[in-house]
Amino acid sequence: MADLSDIVARVKDALGSSARGDLAEIDANGAPLHALSANDRAELATQFGHELKSVAGDYLGICRADEAAARIAALAAETGVRTAAIGEGVAIDTGAIATALETEGISVLRTAPGVDADNRTQTLRRVADADMGIAEADCAIASTGTLAVVSTVSRPSSLTLLPPSSVILVNVDRLVRDIAAAVATLGANEIANHRVTLITGPSRTADIEKRIVLGVHGPKSLHVLIVWPRDE
């Protein structure tokens, strides 16, 4: 059986004495992150919405923080949701959303503050049985209509994977231009320490005659609401 030193020896041997000093230094860092003005943000939100629609996502537009709970409760009621699973927010208070859902008569499964190992399988099943999963993204990418979700104890990423309908909120301050900016914003530390998923539209396949079908294993629909936290 091979171990690290065997493999490294093989590779070293294969590389021979080729001079490593000659290897070009790659300047792979993206453009520096600039602070964005309110105008820039509105523009990014428009682009994000356009790209999200092009990957069959449902763009719910921008709303004020105090309107978010009512918007989501209305969406859940309209689409016949009976149970919804929800985690903690990143910058948004999801407690208000849970309350609004309950007011509509929807039963709510809260994943915070975490699960016991013994209850894990059961909890996964309960999340999978929910009609709607609600989560807040850590970051959103305008150029591709993508949401970046960091998985933690109180906001597991299965909320955006298992229920057939996925609702993701994102704070307008967390919109970035492109993939490079998103990776830089999340940072090496966060990525080294958490499971992270970039989500671009509902789950899809083109495996049957290259025809696009939504909702293979993950959500069949994805609804995104951008939240504007201030009065501007």
Add this chain to the structure above:
Amino acid sequence: MAVSPKATDFFAASEAGAADHELQRKLESASARHLEHFAEVRDEFTPYENERATARAIKENALGRLDELIVELTEKLTDHDCKVFFAASADEAREYIVKLATQCGARHVVKGKSMTTEEIALNPALERAGIEVLETDLGEYIVQLRGEPPSHIITPAIHLSKEDIGELFHEKFRVSYTPEPEKLTAEARTRLRESFLRADFGITGVNFAIAETGTLVVVENEGNGRMSSTIPEVFVALMGIEKVIPKLSDLPHFLEILARTATGQKLTTYTNFLRGPRADGDLDGPREMHVVIIDNGRSAMLSDPVLRESLMCIRCGACLNVCPVYRHIGGHAYRSPYPGPIGSIVSPSLIGSSTAYLPFASTLCGACKDVCPVHIDIPRILLHLRWKETSSPAPPPWPHDAHRARAGARMFARLARYPRIIRFLGHIAAVLVKPFAENGWIGSMPPPFANWTKVRDFPAPRPGHPRPANSAGKSIRNGRS
């Protein structure tokens, strides 16, 4: 592998593929749709050329100091509580995974799409150990139900029509026949969802491994990789040594090009960043995470200065879609999990001598090189491998008699200096072959020309046209008939 295919099987398989016009229709329509989507997303993305060049430079750099990067990656993954295993060969990787699954008492294995697991022939080994293994990528699921290998690295069931799949589901699941992709997908979703929820062991491949952060990146559209790495208690990621990239900031350059060339998307639906087992209180992720890093011929490729470039491949599958040979004979004819142009250059190293003929199965048209997002010079590598094969002490059964072919070419080169003689010989040849012509084509000739006509047809000379109008092959005639 239970049956080891022989090099000469390629002839039978490629002839069968070339004669299957229905297969060509499916491949042509799927390829056309792919190329259309690709052209759209490429044209509107102005930095595409820059991103290609940068991605290539990153890979070049990474391969040049791969030993250091493997050490760094291993340290980081170990810090994240991953168990890292190194496999020198396919056998070692397979044995490790089967043993691990047996020790964990695994009963239901779910797999995300992974070509490397095909390379090591993992499924039959798990099944022999009495463990149920389920492919969960829709295309892989379909070909597994048919008991077939995948025929394309991105679209495994590209050789099947929706009617074929409708009949398959009808037969296997006793559901009423439907050719509608939406309904077929819904049926698969219901069945696979239950399998995911009860699975105790998950396996996926890896697209990129970031040394700096100890992160494995798995790119996909359906959620099969995400499910396989989220739900089961034990999770194994299998990766070739060449998947390592140095820094997190390198990754976006690959993400910007991979989905565009692979499927004509800007970014795949899911880009999963995996780092290790779950923490206390976490709902998502395995209790135990193993990373199997496999060599299996890759370090030998690294040591060959021409072949090394083929390790830059990011497995987008675009070269298959543009290849006239692939589009004509289909993926199964290659008898390798890696078909098409890229398969022809990596299979002899990763799969073995049964695929040594693949570098010869190319017209060297160069379409693969043009489309390759990281500019791999596939035609050059094909020629290099042909040269290596024919100059090795035990050349493969084909091509026969390279020295005779060379002598013939030398004689032609000498004669070609005298156009009048060539024209005169051409007239004589036209008269001589006339009796063998049928419907404008010469399909079989007596020895010593029989070897030529066995695999190729020649257009019959027409009066006043001493040169053939084109030099098309056997299958083109078939295509017209």
